[in-house]
Each structure stands twice: as structure tokens, then as C-alpha cells.
Amino acid sequence: MNQHISYDAAEQAQAPVDGRLIIKSASMTLVVDDIAAASGGVKAVLNEAEGYVDSSYDEGDKTRRLSLRVPEVQFDKTVQRLGTLGEVSDQNIRTQDVTSEIVDYEARLANLIALRERMKVLLNRAEKIEDILVIEKEISRLQTEIDTYEGRRKVLRQQVALSEIRVTLEKKVTLGPLGYIGWGLYWAVGKLFVIE
DSSP states (O other), rough: OOOOOOOOOOOOOOOOTOOOEEEEEEEEEEEEHHHHHHHHHHHHHHHHHHHHHHHHEEEETEEEEEEEEEEEGGGGHHHHHHHGGSSSEEEEEEEEEEEHHHHHHHHHHHHHHHHHHHHHHHEEEEEEEEHHHHHHHHHHHHHHHHHHHHHHHHHHHHHHHEEEEEEEEEEOOOOOOHHHHHHHHHHHHHHOOOOO
């Protein structure tokens, strides 16, 4: 049974050894004999990694595309295991260091939160209606900024904690007798123009 990991728990599980926060992602295409059987294999690999299928859709009956999420610590092992489910025709692994971006968001958040708290103190001391309205408007503006930065930081931390792996399953093409004849003719004609 696939298990969804809560984002808060996933964030707490992050413990980069060198202090860097890295988003890892991969895409791979697997040529398989049976798409349904290969999909079952993908789910088995995910269960072991405590990951889950984020989305899945079919393109006809010969191609299935899946977006998977796995804990960052399981990323390399999961990519390796998925590669054993079929013939890997294409694979791409990407990494993005977002440490400085997250640190910047957290510094901005700390400043904005401190400023918001100071404005709340001023609001409690304000006596004139016009002063109260001005301060409340400023607190509202600060809160909007805080929410924005918190949202961006959370998204980045989620992407660090849960790596994305996009898998395309393609059904292996089996040539019939005429197909082999056609391939033989293609090969023979090619040799007329290119010797090696």
C-alpha cells in the first residue's frame, strides 16, 4: 500500500550531511514487455522506498507516464531499482542547490515577523482612529509578505525532502515477419552508402 509522507514530517527528516539543501529529480524511459506488470514493479519499488505515485496517465495502450515522489535519502537507490524493471532507453538526473535561497527566505521572514510584532505593540498603544487604521493596514501588508515567503520556503523544503522521479513506460515493439524483412532491407540499403 502506497504511503503518503506528510510534508512537515518530511521537512523534519531532512539532515544534509554537509549542510547543503539539494533538490534532486530524475526522468527515465523504460522499454518493457508489459506495461501493467511494469507498473506493478514500480509500485513495489515505491513501497520499499516509502514513496508514492503523485500522478499517472496513459497515452494510448503503449505508453504510461508516472510522476513519483520518494524521500531524498531513498532517491539514488530508487532510481537504480527502477532501472531494473525494463530497458533504460533514456535517463536524466538533475540536482539544484537551493541552500542560499532558503537561507535568504528565512532571514527575510525573521525580519518581517519581528517588524510585525513591533507594529502590534504600536497598535496596542495607539489611541487615534487614524493611527489604528494605518498600523492595521501595515500589519496586513506585512502578513501578506510573510505568507508569501513562508509559502516559497515550504515549497523548496518539500522539494528537497521529497525527490521527484518521472518515469515513462513504453511497450516494447515486437516485429512480425514482414517487419524483420523491412528492417533487413533498410540495413542492406544503408550498407550501399555507408560501409562502416
